[in-house]
Amino acid sequence: MSADDASGEPAGYVFPDHLPIEPIAPGSTVLVAGPALSRSEDLATSLVTAGSDTDPREGMLFVSTNMTCEKLLTACERLEPGFAADRTGVIDCSGQDLDEYRSDPQVKAVSTQSDLTGIGMKFSALYESLYGAMEGGRVRTGLISLSSLSMYVDMRSLFRFAQTLSGRIDSAGGLGIFAIDPTTHEQKTVNTFSQVADGRIEVREPDADVPADADGEVRVRGLPNQPNGWQPFSLDE
Template structure:
């Protein structure tokens, strides 16, 4: 869809993550009480202030709460460059927002989620800077409660493939403590790399992260702070 080689996706100075190449999907893995999902929201929404698009698949938070969370963390987030698929099953049709909103009544409807993803992506792509769209899925673990692992893996792999073909960026959240190692490793195959998140025991940072499987990234655990 793009001409030439598009620029990599960049992140804030407080995140020890080097720019990630277009077409990449990363799995952000961290237990529920760590800032893993906040990191996904930040990585996905941060580009809207510079004209990029952000497309969220939200399974456990209404579109209204998701928008509030993104803007509370970073007031420069531009909701007019955002699309949200609300799969929470709460307050359907009640939200008036500048973002493009689609509703799916149940998390088990992967077909409906996929169709709405395609529709929102196609509407965002020509409206944002150079067709650059970041996709945040929060979360694979929540979806796994409603569908079997084969269907979930195929869904994640399909999303990753669409993101790759559009030179986008995918950021998928997973709570590894709710799955066995085999399941996490299987879902990891739908991504190009992994960002592991844990709490920081000492210091003022929000948490620590380390990047696996992506080139030119810092090695070992790094402290990070969210906006």
């Protein structure tokens, strides 16, 4: 798939058919909001790993705040059978020993989730590396998750951090996917984080009348040319 559409403008970031989300414009950051049981974090991860399948010139970068690099990459491989680990960077904020990944230049460790400065520096370095390596500089970023980081830093600092990442993604024409569990925050806090995003993908568990193989339902807010209302989705191709 070309990185440009027929008009010569950069093409949107696309997703496989089993995810009912239309292409999202380059430079966008999207908040994926759903409770833990809704599999919202798996969906957020899938929106990033879709870069493996849709365009061989797209890179993927994860800021993993609640999983080790090893567990995250295993999840990526489970969700996307064709997952391209060689085009993926990971910032591991778990504070655990990286072992086999210690010498991998595409994996960076931060000793604690409270070190937003360290996370930001490693993010910039990895993003620049992936941006330079990908034709057209197309990179999908997954921050998994804001809710996990909020347990270690104050909201004002976390908002500024999210705003900085979103700005970097915007200026580079990337795609940002920031996961959040709204059940762990006041509505005011969720609305505040929504200010750093161009739109929101809300996730819930499937209703009784949706197909039995659905993993949940999504509703897209604030993004153009998206389906209306709640749509069932599956995390399996």
